[in-house]
Amino acid sequence: MRASTSMAAGDHPGHHLSVILREPLGVTGVITPWNYPLLMAAWKLAPVLAAGDTLVDPADHPEVRRTRRRSPAARRVNVVNGYGAIAGARLAEHPDVDMIALTCSVASGRAVARAAAGSLKRVHLELGGKAPAAIFPDADPAAAASALRVAGLWNSGQECGAACRVLAHDSIAEEFVERLAGEVRTLAVGEPRAGEDVEVGPMAPRAHFDRVTGCLERAEAEGVPVATGGGAPDGPGYFVAPTVPVDVPEGAEVAREEIFGPVITVETFTDEEEAVRRADDVPLGRSASVRTENARRAHAVAARLDSGTVRVNSHLVLASEVPWGGFKGSGYGRDLSAYALDDYARTEHVMHNHER
Template sequence: MNSVPCPSFTTKLLIDGCLVEGEGRAESIHDPSSGKVIAQVREASMEQIEQAIAAAGRAQATWSRTTPQQRSTVLLDIASLIQERASSLARIESLNCGKPLHQALNDDLNAAIDVFRFFAGAVRCQYGQLSAEYVPGYTSMVQRAPLGVVASIAPWNYPLMMAAWKIAPALAAGNTLVFKPSEHTPLSVLELATHLEGMLPAGCLNIVCGGGENVGSLLARHPDIRMISLTGDIVTGQKVLKEAINSLKRTHLELGGKAPVIVCDDADLELVVEGITRHGYYNAGQDCTAACRIYAQSGIHDRLVRRLGDAVSRLRFAQRNDRDNDIGPLISLRQRDRVASFVERALTEPHVERITGAAIPSGSGFFYQPTLLAGCLQSDEIVQREVFGPVVTVTRFDEISQALDWSNDTEYGLASSVWTTNMDKAMHLASRLEYGCTWINSHFMLATEMPHGGLKRSGYGKELSSDSLQDYSVVRHIMARHARLD
């Protein structure tokens, strides 16, 4: 799919300010668009992970004493670095993830730059409780202090953007980091690391590669890690919690979703079709907030299914000219086969109707046809479980209360949306949906200034916004007794 030439890749880890080859087993890195191996990255050994944690601990003593202004300057420098190298970083991101180059450049890279710039400003504008005499003769002050060494584990669907989400607030709050990219998609972050020399003191940011069973597990249980931040699925989150419990470290978890999309009879049909076509299938549906679970009211249901099916069938993928692609492939053969198996099982149900897609296309790469299934029931597996692929289901409802109950009848609680021209109805539904975010007449729109995170088994803790800074810091009370002057 990618028509740009394949660049050479950096495969070295960043430990204590030095670029070093991993000492563990080699992981093959694929281009999902072709299925070809494009690089080999060696996993960090246990000794190297210990070195990275120790380096972060040493750096913490100095970095935690820097001023907000000093940390802000560093974050702005990193943002400028990403902007200067956006084209090459986007090319690597596109090849490693398979996503269209124009999306990697215009969406992912721009978002990463904005996140670093936001936290550069946010750390200089923190607010808290007023210092005052709450006890006669004593002045109380509240201080937000760094946690210490933070370990972050990022997913493969937005490698560089998720790195920004985790690195920027942690550094801004005065912590040091050991960062683990997904073993499937480390290349853009490793490339960025090669240009950080001189921007950060040695040990402030360490980047180690490897799988969850080895590298991730050690980070989660290590007693010198004060907090672990993970974006992943529920099973991985449960493993991290079990590993973290002995050291009582803080955990910060974003664990997937199954976003309900409530479409009322009075919704703007054209707007709905446009929104779901884009945000149900963006990044090949590999997004925890994807608009994948539609509840359509009876009066609009048939028209929506027909119009949406036409639009989805026109989504372009695997085109020779990368700019012609709307979506890319799935990240791996395993993930494509997993998505295909969900659809195959769903189509064995007599009430499920294939509107479009539902097949593996011919040719190379890990592509799956954009798929729309109608007639789905609330109890169906494909409605209840996260597919994480270009698959959207439609379920008919009659009464608004029914759609609300079905939307909340799930273990997930990350994102949702409501589509109606009646704002009273929209606010009524939004206030009762049990999700970290609810969009009205839109979906998937994020603002760096606003918090992003889930409820229920979608996890806890917030990415983005000043709330994220609070998650990466601890409140301390300092109380000073007044001298007696009489």
């Protein structure tokens, strides 16, 4: 389909009318993750269809397949039933697919980018995160702990933008850790259908449960203390106790690698320079936050943090009017807002010589 729309026009250069057309890319392969299968599908579906593209999705989530079959745009939405990794790999390498859009882990993003390189198709990557939350001495430790209880452990910590890595100024670190540990201990862990008070459910697949608990076991072996939690509670299921490792040394695995579970690490810093350096000293850059009452500091630090989204005195607040995406190993795609349309469309320049 070639539903071109004139976006801009003018004489560039003189006597030559330049018209910029925004066109659909064509066929877009979409791969969505298991942590938010329906939501992430919607984030991709909307801009793909708005740009005029068609979509092919290797969905292996029944609720997503049912929803898309009822969509009024079903003729432009094709769901490939089957195991996502196998179908997704075929989409990434297929020469008739014009673009591949992925929200998943960093490892999956690398694999898809390698497969897509053979046909030089466009790639949209929304990958993992290791979001730092810097808390300065003028911030309220109690308010910060209460907010991070949710922002760090929402969806059992299976959230790429979660505030999973706290950097607390050493003058308030002791009070903050005490308050955060107290907040985390109030979380009810259990099977999601066990009652409305349950806030933390199990890890999704067994392999991920093993990954999270393995990371905590290695941190314990390295001597990293915990203020609360520490691993899997007794009983059946893939549950991990909400855990707060503290006094985490610089460069520790638990503070650098994405855990994607109910874990919030706490490190300390002494000044603004150290806070920025340590916050950025990770290979990922999905999101970050700054807590301070100093407006100048808030603006300066936020601008220096190498993350696609930086929030001041909040964390994990989303709005569909602004873009969501990361830097560095977190990828380079943008979801939400009008900026997402740029990923799923192409521009063509048409020039007319009208000199007489």
